[in-house]
Amino acid sequence: MLKKFIAASFILSLFSTAIFAHRKHENENPTQDITVKTIKITDHVYMLQGRGGNVGASVGADGILIVDDDYAQVSAKLAEALKTFGSEKPRIIFNTHWHGDHSEGNKFFGKDSLILAHTNVRKRLSVESIVLGNKTEPYPKFALPVLTYDQSMSVHFNDEEIRAVHYPNGHTDGDSVIFLPKLTSCIWAMTFSPVDFPSLIWTTAAACKE
Numbered sequence: 009m010l011k012k013f014i015a016a017s018f019i020l021s022l023f024s025t026a027i028f029a030h031r032k033h034e035n036e037n038p039t040q041d042i043t044v045k046t047i048k049i050t051d052h053v054y055m056l057q058g059r060g061g062n063v064g065a066s067v068g069a070d071g072i073l074i075v076d077d078d079y080a081q082v083s084a085k086l087a088e089a090l091k092t093f094g095s096e097k098p099r100i101i102f103n104t105h106w107h108g109d110h111s112e113g114n115k116f117f118g119k120d121s122l123i124l125a126h127t128n129v130r131k132r133l134s135v136e137s138i139v140l141g142n143k144t145e146p147y148p149k150f151a152l153p154v155l156t157y158d159q160s161m162s163v164h165f166n167d168e169e170i171r172a173v174h175y176p177n178g179h180t181d182g183d184s185v186i187f188l189p190k191l192t193s194c195i196w197a198m199t200f201s202p203v204d205f206p207s208l209i210w211t212t213a214a215a216c217k218e
Contacts, residue, residue: 042058042082042085043085044085044086044088044089049191052068053065053066053188054093058085059079059082060078060079060110061107061109062078063075063076064076065098066170066188068167069166070165070166071166072090072094072099073101073102073165073166073170074090074098074100074102075102076101076104076113077103077111077114077116078113079109079113080108080115080116083115086113087116099121100122100123100165101113101114101121101122101124102124102170102172103125103153104125104185105178105179105183105184106133106180107139114147114152115147118151118152122155123151123152124153124154124155124163124172125153125156126172126184127156127158127182128180128182129153131182132180133146133153134152158174168188170187171187172184172185172187
């Protein structure tokens, strides 16, 4: 029990530390070298750190499912990192919300991957928007979520029920938390955002109650 607690605490601290890395990326030159760091959580679950929101990955017999897909300029490097798991294109992508640091990779992966998100994510990505004073163009049709939900959705993938649950009044009107029951963990993305640092946070069962 103590070993499990220590491991869970380490995972939580690891992903919480990633919060502070993102703010640094906001000031980086977009043309400089981009790297994607892969962090192993279990034999089948990984975190990939690029430039925007971190990417969660479930890897197994059914293929690769990722949670968020970072900025567009990270996509090629993200694909290289995923290729080490057997394929450079995930079968399924969950967008936890619509901001570009969590969804621009849709434009790279969308022709080959099934994109899932809350209904409002598709609505936001379908129209012109202003984020932090910058205009974003509507996403092409192939980069939009194909399957959407209003409250929750389950995907049975890699011998696990991966569950997305929408919580209103979050960072946006389309935020979702992704639950990984076998790992007794969940991915909060920006639904939980201490001091407003964009992040993908992995936390453990005690905090993961629907």
